[in-house]
Amino acid sequence: MVRKLVFTLLxxxxxxxxxxxxMVEDFWxxxxxxxxxxxxxxxxx
Numbered sequence: 299m300v301r302k303l304v305f306t307l308l309x310x311x312x313x314x315x316x317x318x319x320x321m322v323e324d325f326w327x328x329x330x331x332x333x334x335x336x337x338x339x340x341x342x343x
Contacts, residue, residue, distance in 0.1 A: 304340075311336055 315332030 308336060308340075 312332065315329060315336075318328055318332075
């Protein structure tokens with residue numbers, strides 16, 4: 299249950315980063331920054 303919730307939250311955050319990246323046109327930079335933020339939040343990076 300918890301794992302499913304975490305996965306859903308990560309998917310939402312990544313989707314938001316993806317949309318934001320398309321809006322500002324710094325797509326790959328935004329995507330990599332978003333990924334690093336996500337990894338830092340879950341304690342991987």
